Amino acid sequence: MMYSRPFLxxxxxxxxxxxxxxxxxxxxxLTNAASSEKNIATTLTVNDELGLSYKWxxxxxxxxxxxxxxxxxxxxxxxLPKHNTTLGGFLSxxxxxxxxxxxxSGLNFRKLTGFSSAYSRNELLWNxxxxxxxxxxxxxxxxFLMNDILQQQLSVSQVISSNYxxxxxxxxxxxFVMLAFSYRFNSMGK
Numbered sequence: 001m002m003y004s005r006p007f008l009x010x011x012x013x014x015x016x017x018x019x020x021x022x023x024x025x026x027x028x029x030l031t032n033a034a035s036s037e038k039n040i041a042t043t044l045t046v047n048d049e050l051g052l053s054y055k056w057x058x059x060x061x062x063x064x065x066x067x068x069x070x071x072x073x074x075x076x077x078x079x080l081p082k083h084n085t086t087l088g089g090f091l092s093x094x095x096x097x098x099x100x101x102x103x104x105s106g107l108n109f110r111k112l113t114g115f116s117s118a119y120s121r122n123e124l125l126w127n128x129x130x131x132x133x134x135x136x137x138x139x140x141x142x143x144f145l146m147n148d149i150l151q152q153q154l155s156v157s158q159v160i161s162s163n164y165x166x167x168x169x170x171x172x173x174x175x176f177v178m179l180a181f182s183y184r185f186n187s188m189g190k
Contacts, residue, residue, distance in 0.1 A: 002014070002016045003015045003016075010055055012055070013050075013051070014051045014052075014053075015048070015049070015050050015051070016047075016049045017046075017047070017048045017049075018045075018046075018048075019044070019045060019046045020044075020045045021042065021045075022042070022045070023041070023042050023043075024041045024043070024161050025038065025039070025040050025041075026039050026041070027039065037076055039074055039076045040074070040075040041073075041074055041075075041160060041161060042073050042074075042075075043070060043072040043160060044069075044070075044071045045068070045069070045070050046067075047066070047067070047068045047069075048066065048067050049064055049066040050064065050066075051063065051065075052064075058095060058097070059096075060096075061091075061092070061093050062090070062091070062092045063089070063090065063092075064088075065088065066086070066088040066089070066090075067087055067088075068085065068086040068088075069083070069084075070083065070084050070085075070114075070158070070160070071083045072160045082114070082160055082165055083114050084112070084113060084114025084115055084158055085113050085114055086110055086111070086112055086113075087111045088108070088110045088111070089108075089109045090106065090107070090108050091106065091107045092105065093106075099132075100132060100133035100134065100138050101130075101131070101132055102129075102131040102133070103128075103130055103131075104128070104129045105126070105128045105129075106127045107125070107126050108123075108124070108126075108127075109123065109124050109125075110122065110123040110154070111123075112154065112156065114158075115156060115167050118167075119156045119167050119169065121154070122152075123152050123154045124150055125147075125153055126148070127146065127147050127148065127149070128145070128146045128149065129143055129146075131143040135183075137186065138184075139183055139185075140183050140184075141181070141183075141184070142179070142180070143178075143179070143180045143181075144177070145177065145178045145180065146175075146176075147175065147177070147178070148174055148175045153172060153174055154169075155169060155170040156168065156170070157170075
């Protein structure tokens with residue numbers, strides 16, 4: 001469910017709420033001597049993101065908070081429920097300067113809990129972009145981007161099934177810079 005509404009001329013508030021329920025059926029035994037029993041892992045996922053933005057002639061500000069809950073219960077009595085959460089926040093600012101220059105910066109924070117101890121930690125990403133538009137009608141843009149300046153990006157996920165829980169870490173490019181050119185085609189004409 002998504003909600004978005006402008007207010008007080010320059011502000012906009014939005015909320016995005018999602019939920020899901022998933023059943024995974026498997027067969028497990030708690031000891032080597034026991035026969036396998038049917039085990040159903042039921043996972044409830046709730047994801048909510050609340051945002052507030054401000055837009056004026058040369059300034060755009062945005063802030064968001066998010067919360068993700070994954071809660072899994074098992075049909076076998078001796079298995080404990082499994083919960084993990086992600087609490088996050090995002091702040092960004094964009095300044096549109098004279099001569100078609102743009103400066104933007106964003107901070108993205110995540111706190112992971114419920115993962116194994118190596119992955120239940122905080123992440124702070126800081127990205128910066130400097131852009132210059134040029135050519136006729138500013139159709140061309142040259143951008144210089146710096147991603148994950150603090151080198152704290154975590155690339156982890158958790159897989160939960162009826163008979164195991166696995167924390168996964170992926171190799172990603174940590175901090176990098178990029179020079180990009182984009183051209184905007186105007187198919188509608190002016």
